[in-house]
Amino acid sequence: MTAPSDMIELRNVSKTYRTKRGGDVVALQNVSVNMEDGEFITVVGPSGCGKSTLLNMLAGLLTPSSGEILLQGTPVKGPRRDVGIVFQSPVLLPWRTVFQNTMLPVQVQHRERKVYANRAHQLIDLVGLGGFADKYPFELSGGMQQRAAIVRALVHDPAILLMDEPFGALDAMTREQMNVELLRIWRDSRKTVVFITHSIPEAVFLADRCLVFCPRPGRLVDIVDVELPRPRDLPVMNTPEFGRYVQRIRSAFIENEEAPSEGALVSNL
Ligand SMILES: Nc1ncnc2c1ncn2[C@@H]1O[C@H](COP(=O)(O)OP(=O)(O)O)[C@@H](O)[C@H]1O
Numbered sequence: 125m126t127a128p129s130d131m132i133e134l135r136n137v138s139k140t141y142r143t144k145r146g147g148d149v150v151a152l153q154n155v156s157v158n159m160e161d162g163e164f165i166t167v168v169g170p171s172g173c174g175k176s177t178l179l180n181m182l183a184g185l186l187t188p189s190s191g192e193i194l195l196q197g198t199p200v201k202g203p204r205r206d207v208g209i210v211f212q213s214p215v216l217l218p219w220r221t222v223f224q225n226t227m228l229p230v231q232v233q234h235r236e237r238k239v240y241a242n243r244a245h246q247l248i249d250l251v252g253l254g255g256f257a258d259k260y261p262f263e264l265s266g267g268m269q270q271r272a273a274i275v276r277a278l279v280h281d282p283a284i285l286l287m288d289e290p291f292g293a294l295d296a297m298t299r300e301q302m303n304v305e306l307l308r309i310w311r312d313s314r315k316t317v318v319f320i321t322h323s324i325p326e327a328v329f330l331a332d333r334c335l336v337f338c339p340r341p342g343r344l345v346d347i348v349d350v351e352l353p354r355p356r357d358l359p360v361m362n363t364p365e366f367g368r369y370v371q372r373i374r375s376a377f378i379e380n381e382e383a384p385s386e387g388a389l390v391s392n393l
């Protein structure tokens with residue numbers, strides 16, 4: 125039985141890709157974890173540790189090779205209405221205004237336009253794009269486009285928000301501001317968020333719990349409860365507590381690094 129508070133449940137989930145050359149890549153191995161309603165979960169790990177694979181499976185865009193994923197108690201069989209997704213690149217349609225872009229899920233899911241148009245305008249204000257609703261994507265900065273993508277992911281009021289390195293393409297200062305904004309939006313909207321990043325400080329700053337992944341094969345090596353007080357602002361990053369969380373995650377990466385075999389060393393000489 126799933127406890128009522130479990131919004132997301134991964135049961136022994138693995139994913140193996142068959143490559144074009146006929147080999148197998150184990151992208152994720154035996155991942156089991158439960159996420160609670162309203163929790164802010166971050167997933168951190170180096171490139172290739174299966175982060176996007178995990179997110180795409182949660183989104184119903186990929187099927188696990190084995191194991192099971194439940195969202196709100198029901199197995200994921202394909203894309204769902206109760207999920208919103210933000211990818212690394214905002215992928216807005218260039219011929220649509222900000223408002224029209226944010227209404228896309230409403231159109232695709234045949235929801236009542238009037239109800240959600242109001243909501244879209246409220247969210248546009250909430251993310252600081254008030255006054256830009258009728259602008260086209262090319263008239264916006266990268267950070268503003270990503271804000272529009274966040275509104276698009278939230279417009280149909282999904283219970284779960286999935287974000288795959290959403291601020292990876294932004295400069296460091298804009299990125300930090302976006303993190304603060306995101307926490308504010310999360311506090312107001314109370315979604316369950318799964319946020320993927322390869323930045324350890326970003327993972328700590330945002331998280332209630334941080335899932336630490338290592339590659340080859342992609343696997344969950346540590347779960348860190350981040351007990352920094354909320355609401356959080358950027359200066360928390362300068363505290364010793366913050367530093368300790370960062371250090372713990374770094375250690376998990378170092379401990380789980382593969383030691384190169386003797387053969388590999390010889391062949392590198
Ligand atoms: N469609 C695919 N076919 C074959 N291998 C893949 C495919 N997608 C991802 N992989 C491999 O799976 C592993 C995990 O990839 P990915 O989930 O994209 O990791 P991350 O997002 O952490 O960088 C990598 O080794 C990657 O090369």
Ligand SMILES: [Mg+2]
Nearest residue numbers: 175176177288
């Ligand atoms: Mg990725």
